[in-house]
Amino acid sequence: MNYETVIGLEVHLHLNTKTKAFCGCSTEFGKQPNTQVCPVCLGLPGSLPVFNQIALDYAIKVALALNCKIQEYTKFDRKNYFYPDLPKNYQISQYDLPLSRDGFLEIKINGKAKRIGITRVHMEEDAGKLIHESTESLVDFNRTGVPLLEIVSEPEISSPEEAHEYLAALKSLIEYLDVSDCDMEKGSLRCDANISLRKKGEKELGIKTELKNMNSFKAVKDALAHEEKRQAELLDAGKTLAQETRCWDTKELKTISMRTKEGSQDYRYFPEPDLPEFIINEEWIARLKEGIPELPQEKMRRFIKEFGLSEYDAKILTASKRDSFFAEECMQAYLGQDKKLVVNWFIGPMLSEANERNCALSDLGLSVVGLIELIGYVDRNEISHLSAKIVLTEMIASGKPAETIIGEKNLIQVSDSVSLNDIIEEAVKENSKSVADYQAGKENALMFLVGQVMRKSKGKANPKAVQDLLKEKFK
Numbered sequence: 001m002n003y004e005t006v007i008g009l010e011v012h013l014h015l016n017t018k019t020k021a022f023c024g025c026s027t028e029f030g031k032q033p034n035t036q037v038c039p040v041c042l043g044l045p046g047s048l049p050v051f052n053q054i055a056l057d058y059a060i061k062v063a064l065a066l067n068c069k070i071q072e073y074t075k076f077d078r079k080n081y082f083y084p085d086l087p088k089n090y091q092i093s094q095y096d097l098p099l100s101r102d103g104f105l106e107i108k109i110n111g112k113a114k115r116i117g118i119t120r121v122h123m124e125e126d127a128g129k130l131i132h133e134s135t136e137s138l139v140d141f142n143r144t145g146v147p148l149l150e151i152v153s154e155p156e157i158s159s160p161e162e163a164h165e166y167l168a169a170l171k172s173l174i175e176y177l178d179v180s181d182c183d184m185e186k187g188s189l190r191c192d193a194n195i196s197l198r199k200k201g202e203k204e205l206g207i208k209t210e211l212k213n214m215n216s217f218k219a220v221k222d223a224l225a226h227e228e229k230r231q232a233e234l235l236d237a238g239k240t241l242a243q244e245t246r247c248w249d250t251k252e253l254k255t256i257s258m259r260t261k262e263g264s265q266d267y268r269y270f271p272e273p274d275l276p277e278f279i280i281n282e283e284w285i286a287r288l289k290e291g292i293p294e295l296p297q298e299k300m301r302r303f304i305k306e307f308g309l310s311e312y313d314a315k316i317l318t319a320s321k322r323d324s325f326f327a328e329e330c331m332q333a334y335l336g337q338d339k340k341l342v343v344n345w346f347i348g349p350m351l352s353e354a355n356e357r358n359c360a361l362s363d364l365g366l367s368v369v370g371l372i373e374l375i376g377y378v379d380r381n382e383i384s385h386l387s388a389k390i391v392l393t394e395m396i397a398s399g400k401p402a403e404t405i406i407g408e409k410n411l412i413q414v415s416d417s418v419s420l421n422d423i424i425e426e427a428v429k430e431n432s433k434s435v436a437d438y439q440a441g442k443e444n445a446l447m448f449l450v451g452q453v454m455r456k457s458k459g460k461a462n463p464k465a466v467q468d469l470l471k472e473k474f475k
């Protein structure tokens with residue numbers, strides 16, 4: 001690879017306010033088309049926008065969490081373009097005086113921290129939605145005017161994997177702030193990407209393409225990887241790239257040219273005359289800063305310190321806010337010293353159950369009390385680790401408590417000498433050679449005898465107890 005990849009991401013985020021950015025219409029998703037509209041969001045002549053302050057508060061919180069400098073003085077602008085889902089023929093956005101600039105988001109790449117610069121976070125409104133049917137196109141204006149945040153990164157992302165990591169970290173951060181549901185399927189989080197290649201060591205950026213229509217983080221990664229390869233092949237062949245917008249084809253798994261890129265001059269930006277410019281003072285910012293909860297990276301560091309977790313485990317447990325709360329409650333409820341014993345359940349069997357069901361750890365339907373009860377059985381050596389995994393799966397499937405399942409499946413391990421004595425005697429009698437070997441100092445022979453007893457008990461004997469009883473017998 002003679003090239004260096006340069007990627008910048010532009011994320012659009014729906015803020016989960018109850019009402020739209022500039023009118024009182026509901027933002028609720030999935031309602032009957034064109035039932036959540038009014039003269040303002042339909043752009044009827046003479047209607048006047050009124051700015052939703054909750055949207056501004058949410059926007060400032062995101063900007064602060066991304067380490068951006070909030071601009072004291074900010075305003076809205078009109079971005080003019082014609083499109084059937086944009087009834088005003090302009091979008092209220094921010095141009096030269098955005099809400100905030102110059103932040104960063106830290107991501108982890110191969111265990112190393114890397115800061116990706118955030119150019120700006122600005123506010124705007126969403127357009128409507130077009131629904132294309134076989135012979136006609138329909139338009140739904142319910143989404144028109146829903147508050148959007150545009151988060152623009154610096155071109156400092158160096159690979160499709162880093163882009164994926166950036167999006168995951170951003171989504172996690174936004175979820176902690178509770179200002180958006182970040183649901184890509186509903187379109188509340190959308191991502192466009194710019195990608196260009198340059199010869200290794202060169203300063204100047206290559207010709208970039210803008211990628212659109214990527215509906216999942218995986219699609220972003222795949223589209224970037226495809227585009228990286230396509231550009232490298234063209235450059236290798238001595239061809240010049242066109243600066244264009246390309247669309248990710250989810251069926252063919254390739255990018256297709258949509259149009260050559262428009263520049264900002266094509267939008268004829270000008271200040272929005274119906275909304276006053278405004279000043280965001282220090283007290284306002286300070287008040288919002290206080291309301292910012294512990295964010296994923298802080299929580300990760302705390303989990304490592306407080307509960308002795310590895311960075312890998314802490315990252316998985318803190319990626320989602322709800323999972324992190326659930327995991328922390330479980331670790332606190334567990335009275336044993338080594339919290340890692342609880343974490344192993346999360347990272348091991350529970351994570352594979354969650355992956356299988358394509359759900360979050362906190363959505364498995366397990367309660368703190370229920371999980372701690374199950375772990376207790378293992379800690380007390382009452383059931384084997386293997387049985388515990390079976391119980392966990394059954395708890396998730398049926399919602400029954402561990403105690404009931406253990407009873408139904410008769411999983412309690414036999415540990416007392418009286419119950420085990422007969423089968424131990426039997427095993428010893430049948431394997432006199434192994435007994436002799438053990439007495440001659442061969443440790444392995446003991447494990448063989450334990451195995452024989454386990455088999456005779458059909459897996460119900462407690463192996464530790466059997467081992468102790470055998471040792472006692474041959475002392």
Ligand SMILES: [Zn+2]
Nearest residue numbers: 023025038041
């Ligand atoms: Zn409206």
